[in-house]
Structure formats: structure tokens, C-alpha cells
Amino acid sequence: MSGGAGRDRHRVLRQLRAELSRHPAVRSVTGGPPTTYRALRARVAPEWFGRAAEVASLRVTWTADPSPGPAAGDRPSDVWRRTPIEAYYALHYSEPAGLDCGIHCEPNPHVDGLLHYQVRASPDDPYTYTPLTLEARSASGLLWEMMDVLADRLDEAG
Amino acid sequence: MSVMASEKSWIDRWKEHASAFDRVTSVTMTLTSPQPASWIATEAAVAPNTARDHLQRLTELGVVMPTADDGTRHYQPDPLYERLRDVRELVRERTDAELVDAAVTLKDDIAGWAATYDAASPEALRASAAAGDVSAEEAHERIRVASDWELARHQLGLIQEALEQYDTWSADPSSLTA
Numbered sequence: 001m002s003g004g005a006g007r008d009r010h011r012v013l014r015q016l017r018a019e020l021s022r023h024p025a026v027r028s029v030t031g032g033p034p035t036t037y038r039a040l041r042a043r044v045a046p047e048w049f050g051r052a053a054e055v056a057s058l059r060v061t062w063t064a065d066p067s068p069g070p071a072a073g074d075r076p077s078d079v080w081r082r083t084p085i086e087a088y089y090a091l092h093y094s095e096p097a098g099l100d101c102g103i104h105c106e107p108n109p110h111v112d113g114l115l116h117y118q119v120r121a122s123p124d125d126p127y128t129y130t131p132l133t134l135e136a137r138s139a140s141g142l143l144w145e146m147m148d149v150l151a152d153r154l155d156e157a158g
Numbered sequence: 159m160s161v162m163a164s165e166k167s168w169i170d171r172w173k174e175h176a177s178a179f180d181r182v183t184s185v186t187m188t189l190t191s192p193q194p195a196s197w198i199a200t201e202a203a204v205a206p207n208t209a210r211d212h213l214q215r216l217t218e219l220g221v222v223m224p225t226a227d228d229g230t231r232h233y234q235p236d237p238l239y240e241r242l243r244d245v246r247e248l249v250r251e252r253t254d255a256e257l258v259d260a261a262v263t264l265k266d267d268i269a270g271w272a273a274t275y276d277a278a279s280p281e282a283l284r285a286s287a288a289a290g291d292v293s294a295e296e297a298h299e300r301i302r303v304a305s306d307w308e309l310a311r312h313q314l315g316l317i318q319e320a321l322e323q324y325d326t327w328s329a330d331p332s333s334l335t336a
Contacts, residue, residue: 006280006312008190009305011240015187022175035252035260036313038306063305064190068288068297087190088301107298138201139188140181141172148168 005065012062012087012139016040019143020060024048025151046095049154053095062139063088063106082115082133089139091146093154098122101153103132103146117153169203178204182212183221192225192232241316248320249327257317257324264314271307275300280307 017040020029025048031041040060046053066088083105092102101119108116111129118127132149136142172181181202186193199209213233216222223236248257277283280303286292287300320327 004308004312005305006308006310007237007240009309010244010312011235012188012190015184019176019184022180024171024175035248035256035317036263036310038309063302065284065305065308066301067284068301088305107294109295136168136201137197138185140184141168141201141203144168144172148171 008064009062012064013037013040013060015140016060016062016143019140020058023144023147025147026058044093049093049151051095051099051154053098056093056095059090059092059094059102060143061088061090066106082113082131083142084135084137085139085142087139088114089142091143091150093150099157101150101157103134103149117149119153119157173203178202178208179212179215182209183216186213186216186222186233187235189234192227192234194230194232198233241319244316245320245323246327248316249324252320254321254324254328257321261314261317261321264310264317267310268307268314271303275303280304280311283307 017029020026020040020042025044027043027045029040029042031037031039038061040058042058042060044056044058046056049056064087066086069086085105088106090102090104090106092100092104094100099119099121100123101117103115103117105115107114108118108129110127111118111131113131115132115134117130117132120127134142134145134149136145176184182198182204185198185202195210195213196206198213199206202209204212213222213224217224217233220236220239222233225232225234252260271280271283272278275283275286277286283300284304287297287304292300
């Protein structure tokens with residue numbers, strides 16, 4: 001699409017901000033358009049995820065153009081096999097000084113492939129990484145799908 | 159599963175909190191390549207005829223631009239609508255001093271990236287990520303910075319346009335009706 005990767009990233013982040021604002025777990029969204037934002041930040045209701053924490057936050061990033069991507073040169077091949085959307089993105093949940101976890105689709109030396117879930121019980125613990133599969137083909141749908149996956153994983157974490 | 163998260167699928171939850179029109183609009187506005195109405199209908203969880211009706215309305219409103227790929231009508235966000243919407247938002251929600259500060263911040267960021275990576279443009283930086291002597295970690299970092307640079311360049315263009323038009327549009331907000 002004409003206009004370049006900057007325009008695409010700006011537009012997708014703006015729309016993801018709107019979708020976050022609609023989500024029942026989200027209390028407020030900041031860091032959105034129109035000026036110098038590069039990520040979205042949201043205050044969320046921990047109880048919606050079955051968590052006892054008083055406050056929690058989300059951070060959402062989106063890189064619309066991942067080229068040259070992880071398959072270039074001598075880097076390990078990844079065929080985007082677990083997500084149909086060819087972008088780097090992340091949705092990360094954090095409780096202050098406590099658990100943090102998230103869904104990430106981006107290169108990570110600890111992970112085979114791109115799309116994974118990572119979690120740690122506290123900032124002093126190492127992350128545990130688990131492969132994921134997502135089905136949404138639009139960024140908007142993906143946001144809602146990731147929020148449900150996050151709820152499932154947090155429920156399992158107890 | 160928590161009480162609020164319950165057993166619903168993400169599609170059911172999205173449908174509960176966003177209308178069919180909002181979902182069609184949202185899917186279309188996140189496209190990075192044109193798609194036909196059938197694809198948009200599937201991703202927005204609406205019937206094909208519903209998607210076509212909403213896309214027709216969005217086209218009439220100037221929000222969406224139809225194109226003909228291989229004889230099939232495809233849709234994509236209208237770049238002029240996006241531009242006017244974003245510049246209007248800057249003019250209405252920011253003072254001219256705030257816009258100047260934001261422009262300075264973006265220019266400083268861009269100058270910093272150019273110096274750090276000895277690159278003249280985000281395209282050059284992105285291309286350098288593919289070099290054979292660049293590690294996977296460094297390649298990812300360069301792609302991330304190139305993307306930030308591209309975004310900053312886009313945002314700077316919006317801010318400069320808003321500043322150029324500030325006196326006209328802030329004095330008469332009705333002059334923009336997109």
C-alpha cells in the first residue's frame with residue numbers, strides 16, 4: 001500500500017487503540033495518536049483476568065513492516081507458520097513488582113520461531129516461553145484474540 | 159477462567175462490544191494491502207452482503223478507497239481521509255507550542271538514529287539489517303529502530319502540515335469536515 005511503513009504503523013496503532021478502548025478489561029488507553037507515540041499503554045482491570053492485583057497495565061507494540069525479517073541471510077528460517085499476519089507485534093501485561101506476561105511475535109533468542117507466550121512470576125525470575133498459534137488475519141481481530149489468550153493463560157497461572 | 163472472561167470466544171466478545179459497521183471499518187483501517195469484501199467480511203465476522211453494504215457506505219464517506227485488482231474490487235484506507243483526520247486532530251487537540259515541541263523531539267530522535275547507525279534513512283538502516291555480518295539480535299534491533307524512524311518521519315510530516323495550517327484551521331474548525 002502506498003505511503004510507507006510509517007503510515008501503516010501509525011494507522012494500525014491508532015485502530016488498535018480504538019479496539020482496546022472497546023474491550024471490557026480496559027479502563028483507559030494512553031500513548032495513542034496523534035503525536036510522538038510508538039506504543040500503546042492501557043490500564044486494565046486485573047479482576048477481569050481473574051487476578052487479585054489492584055492495578056495492572058498493558059503495552060501494545062506493532063511493527064507493520066518486519067522486512068528483511070528473520071529469514072534473511074544466515075538467520076534461522078521462520079515461515080510465520082503460527083500466525084497469518086506478517087508483522088512484529090507484542091501485547092504485554094504487567095502487575096507492579098509482580099507477574100508480567102505477554103504474547104510476542106518477534107525474534108527472541110530463547111524461542112524457536114516468532115510467535116510465543118512468555119511469563120515470569122516476578123521481575124527477579126527468568127521468563128518461561130511457550131509457542132502459540134493465532135488465527136486472526138486482521139490486526140483488529142488479532143487484538144481481541146490475544147486478549148482472550150491472555151485471559152486463558154492468566155487463569156491457568158492462578 | 160475468570161467470571162468476566164468466561165467461555166466466550168474472542169469473536170463473540172468482539173461482536174458484543176463493537177457493531178458490524180465498526181468491525182468492518184476497523185478491519186479495513188488496519189489493512190496494509192487491499193482486500194476484497196469477502197476477506198473483510200470473514201475477518202469482521204459479518205455476512206458478505208453486510209460487508210459490501212458497509213464498504214459502500216465507507217467509500218461514499220471517503221474513508222475507504224476501492225481498487226480493482228484482477229477484475230475484483232478490493233478496498234483499502236483512503237490516504238487523503240487519513241491525512242485530513244490526523245492533521246485535524248493535531249490542530250484541535252494540541253497547541254501550536256506543543257506541536258513545535260513534538261517536532262523538535264522527533265527531529266532529535268531522527269538525528270540520533272542517523273548518527274548512531276551512520277545511516278542516511280530508515281530504508282538504508284533496514285537494508286543494513288540483512289548484511290551477512292550482522293547478528294540476529296542486531297538485525298532485529300535495526301529493524302525496530304528503522305520502524306521507529308519511519309513512524310517518526312510520518313508523524314513529523316503530519317505535525318509540520320498541522321503547523322502550516324494551524325492559524326487557518328484552528329480559527330475555523332468547520333473548514334475540515336472529513
